[in-house]
Amino acid sequence: VKAKSHAYEVQISANRLTEAVKSFDQQLSKADKIIVFTDENVWRLHSERFTAEFPYPFKVNILEAGEDCKTFESFFAAQSFLLEQKCTRKTFVFAFGGGAVGDLTGFVASTFMRGIPFIQIPTTILAHDSAVGGKTAINHPLGKNMIGAFYQPQGVLYDISYLTTLPEKEVRSGMAEVIKHALISDEKWLAELMATNSILDFSQADLAKHLEQGIRVKASIVAEDEEEHSVRKFLNFGHTYGHAIEAASGFGKLAHGEAVMIGMVYALILSERYGTIPATVTRSFIEFAVRNGYSFDAVKQFTFEQLLDYLMKDKKAEYGILQFVLLKKIGEPFVQQISIEECQEIDGLLRVLIK
Numbered sequence: 492v493k494a495k496s497h498a499y500e501v502q503i504s505a506n507r508l509t510e511a512v513k514s515f516d517q518q519l520s521k522a523d524k525i526i527v528f529t530d531e532n533v534w535r536l537h538s539e540r541f542t543a544e545f546p547y548p549f550k551v552n553i554l555e556a557g558e559d560c561k562t563f564e565s566f567f568a569a570q571s572f573l574l575e576q577k578c579t580r581k582t583f584v585f586a587f588g589g590g591a592v593g594d595l596t597g598f599v600a601s602t603f604m605r606g607i608p609f610i611q612i613p614t615t616i617l618a619h620d621s622a623v624g625g626k627t628a629i630n631h632p633l634g635k636n637m638i639g640a641f642y643q644p645q646g647v648l649y650d651i652s653y654l655t656t657l658p659e660k661e662v663r664s665g666m667a668e669v670i671k672h673a674l675i676s677d678e679k680w681l682a683e684l685m686a687t688n689s690i691l692d693f694s695q696a697d698l699a700k701h702l703e704q705g706i707r708v709k710a711s712i713v714a715e716d717e718e719e720h721s722v723r724k725f726l727n728f729g730h731t732y733g734h735a736i737e738a739a740s741g742f743g744k745l746a747h748g749e750a751v752m753i754g755m756v757y758a759l760i761l762s763e764r765y766g767t768i769p770a771t772v773t774r775s776f777i778e779f780a781v782r783n784g785y786s787f788d789a790v791k792q793f794t795f796e797q798l799l800d801y802l803m804k805d806k807k808a809e810y811g812i813l814q815f816v817l818l819k820k821i822g823e824p825f826v827q828q829i830s831i832e833e834c835q836e837i838d839g840l841l842r843v844l845i846k
């Protein structure tokens with residue numbers, strides 16, 4: 492990943508965490524302390540194996556799981572932990588967990604003594620997205636990811652053998668972001684995913700292949716536009732309407748990717764109008780989603796007016812116009828302004844399609 496501050500590697504492997512961590516020996520052997528941030532679920536499932544495989548002495552800070560670790564309280568507690576452990580600017584931090592652990596750890600690392608180095612060890616599929624690209628954040632009661640920094644890790648070490656314990660809901664959530672990366676980049680790859688019997692039980696080799704492809708898409712976009720002035724916006728495909736559904740449902744109830752899947756269908760319907768996506772593509776995409784257990788029931792729980800409140804909270808909503816990422820065709824994203832009236836119309840079309 493070629494970021495402005497430095498370039499770093501994303502390593503994808505299975506059963507070789509020790510070697511992956513050791514590839515940072517030059518930096519780690521100079522560190523005065525190594526701290527591992529993780530969450531209660533990941534640590535319950537993997538502490539023994541991780542401790543046996545991690546090649547250096549470390550202290551662990553166990554966070555609450557999910558969005559509960561992205562709070563001000565948890566941020567403060569994490570900083571207190573680092574101070575109590577007498578950490579310095581020579582301390583090295585690892586994030587061992589999903590996107591929530593990664594976001595919190597990255598933000599803590601970016602601010603502790605004005606910035607100490609950190610490495611991501613992602614344990615979810617979704618984290619192929621979140622661990623790469625340097626967006627770090629915690630949540631504010633008035634908005635998700637509102638307090639944060641662009642702060643790149645020193646590396647991302649994916650050992651996908653740690654992902655075998657992921658609950659199906661989280662596999663589905665993460666695969667939605669893989670599908671997003673296919674939709675915005677590569678028609679052939681999307682066709683391959685859609686032709687797969689079930690995207691929830693890939694072999695490790697196939698999973699590694701799809702994660703690598705997703706990471707390549709993300710990395711090339713980040714290299715071109717790290718701070719989201721232009722093409723990085725494309726990564727928000729499916730996220731405008733998806734976020735509204737996720738927020739209306741209450742964060743954490745619906746997994747992030749499950750909501751994004753709904754948002755991607757919404758964006759496909761819009762893309763029929765503003766791009767050249769045939770209606771048949773949207774229909775077969777919905778079939779593909781349903782076949783893999785994605786649910787559209789959340790839409791039915793809210794009226795458009797209720798969702799609109801959340802759509803208007805989108806960081807990009809201004810003067811009654813909303814910004815959507817759409818597709819000219821599969822693999823060719825662009826940004827389009829859409830009026831609230833048209834948003835409502837598309838919401839109606841979506842409701843008919845998922846009946």
Ligand code: NAD
Binds near residue numbers: 591592657
């Ligand atoms: P998460 O970290 O909350 O993990 C989801 C759940 O899976 C948690 O309960 C966790 O304890 C559990 N888990 C993690 N690894 C496991 C494993 N190997 N086995 C069993 N259970 C495991 O969430 P996530 O879905 O990985 O990521 C979502 C977060 O990522 C959100 O906070 C979102 O805002 C953030 N995000 C950030 C970016 C970015 O660019 N920084 C991009 C996308 C999403």
Ligand code: ZN
Binds near residue numbers: 668730747751
């Ligand atoms: Zn997302």
